[in-house]
Amino acid sequence: MAYRLSPSDLTFLWDECQRCFYLKVKFNFKRPAIPFPSIFTAIDGLMKKYFQGMSTQRMHPSLPAGVVQFGGRRVHSMPVELPGHPESCYFFGNVDSLLAFEDGTYGVVDFKTSEPKAQHVGFYGRQLHAYTYALENPSPGKLGLGPVSRLGLFVVKPDAMTQLEDGRIAYLGEVTWLEVPRDDTRYVAFLDQVMNILEQEDPPPANETCTWCQYRQQARDHPDF
Numbered sequence: 001m002a003y004r005l006s007p008s009d010l011t012f013l014w015d016e017c018q019r020c021f022y023l024k025v026k027f028n029f030k031r032p033a034i035p036f037p038s039i040f041t042a043i044d045g046l047m048k049k050y051f052q053g054m055s056t057q058r059m060h061p062s063l064p065a066g067v068v069q070f071g072g073r074r075v076h077s078m079p080v081e082l083p084g085h086p087e088s089c090y091f092f093g094n095v096d097s098l099l100a101f102e103d104g105t106y107g108v109v110d111f112k113t114s115e116p117k118a119q120h121v122g123f124y125g126r127q128l129h130a131y132t133y134a135l136e137n138p139s140p141g142k143l144g145l146g147p148v149s150r151l152g153l154f155v156v157k158p159d160a161m162t163q164l165e166d167g168r169i170a171y172l173g174e175v176t177w178l179e180v181p182r183d184d185t186r187y188v189a190f191l192d193q194v195m196n197i198l199e200q201e202d203p204p205p206a207n208e209t210c211t212w213c214q215y216r217q218q219a220r221d222h223p224d225f
Contacts, residue, residue, distance in 0.1 A: 007130035041060035056095035066101035076142040077134035107150035116155040116176040
């Protein structure tokens with residue numbers, strides 16, 4: 001069996017509750033959807049539209065020469081076969097944006113509107129490594145690009161406002177490029193942990209802080225339900 005993994009689930013869902021992660025991946029039993037504030041979706045769309053086709057060095061001077069392209073493309077990887085595991089997994093999702101460098105390599109980038117933090121490198125790096133594997137090892141007929149030479153987070157932290165001549169208000173923000181070092185060996189070790197959980201016969205214990213699991217347990221224990 002090949003488990004379908006959403007790259008984004010390897011960040012928040014994995015850290016928040018491995019039981020919820022297990023139930024979603026193995027049984028498609030998902031948490032109820034929570035409305036996502038439309039303002040963040042609008043900001044994300046504006047950022048991608050603004051940078052589409054821009055020089056990578058204008059985007060950030062630390063990047064090699066190239067161009068920003070291919071925003072919002074879907075990826076679908078070949079199965080990942082891990083030593084010691086009878087089952088496999090594959091990645092399926094939408095990559096935020098790609099950078100096409102003049103040397104023929106590519107970069108995988110995720111846009112963030114937040115305060116840049118060092119811990120984001122390892123956290124979101126799980127997602128970026130999943131996209132990287134999918135691009136370099138695509139399922140037949142799916143998007144494939146490579147090699148991938150750079151991974152990173154493009155972070156904008158709003159810190160000021162100004163008024164334009166036409167009366168509109170514009171936010172100003174500090175721009176940070178957080179480089180995510182590519183470490184395939186370390187990522188395989190992480191996937192080994194993921195597969196150890198998924199190959200268990202029973203779901204792992206709920207995280208003590210998982211409010212979704214708490215709600216389900218309270219519903220089971222309530223005498224009137």
